[in-house]
Amino acid sequence: MIKGIEHIGLCAVNPEKLVAWYTSVIGCEVVHSINERSTYFLRFPGGGMIEVYPATKATLPVENLNSGLRHLAIFTDDFEGDCERLTRRGENLIPEMTVRNEEMKLAFFKDPEGNLLHFVQRFGTAKW
Numbered sequence: 001m002i003k004g005i006e007h008i009g010l011c012a013v014n015p016e017k018l019v020a021w022y023t024s025v026i027g028c029e030v031v032h033s034i035n036e037r038s039t040y041f042l043r044f045p046g047g048g049m050i051e052v053y054p055a056t057k058a059t060l061p062v063e064n065l066n067s068g069l070r071h072l073a074i075f076t077d078d079f080e081g082d083c084e085r086l087t088r089r090g091e092n093l094i095p096e097m098t099v100r101n102e103e104m105k106l107a108f109f110k111d112p113e114g115n116l117l118h119f120v121q122r123f124g125t126a127k128w
Contacts, residue, residue: 007049079121
């Protein structure tokens with residue numbers, strides 16, 4: 001029986017740098033590593049995992065509305081605090097993609113490899 005998504009893979013030009021960013025900035029924990037292959041499994045504080053592994057070549061970033069997997073949404077219950085923490089660390093939020101309304105708050109930003117992420121906090125009936 002299918003239970004859900006176990007992890008999402010992120011192919012990285014510099015896996016170690018990306019792992020360091022996810023652990024220090026996002027608060028992920030490395031739960032398994034295959035050092036000889038520079039492959040790492042990271043768990044998010046509230047659950048869910050990503051796998052970071054080496055790329056054979058760099059690719060150009062694509063826009064959020066191109067087909068395919070385009071962003072990771074990270075649940076937060078302290079939207080303003082987490083956005084402020086990112087800003088203090090020198091991370092750049094993307095103002096034109098920020099949403100604040102009665103149903104949700106979204107703030108988009110990129111990791112060092114250019115992967116698009118966003119914080120999401122939902123309210124009322126929009127809490128799925």
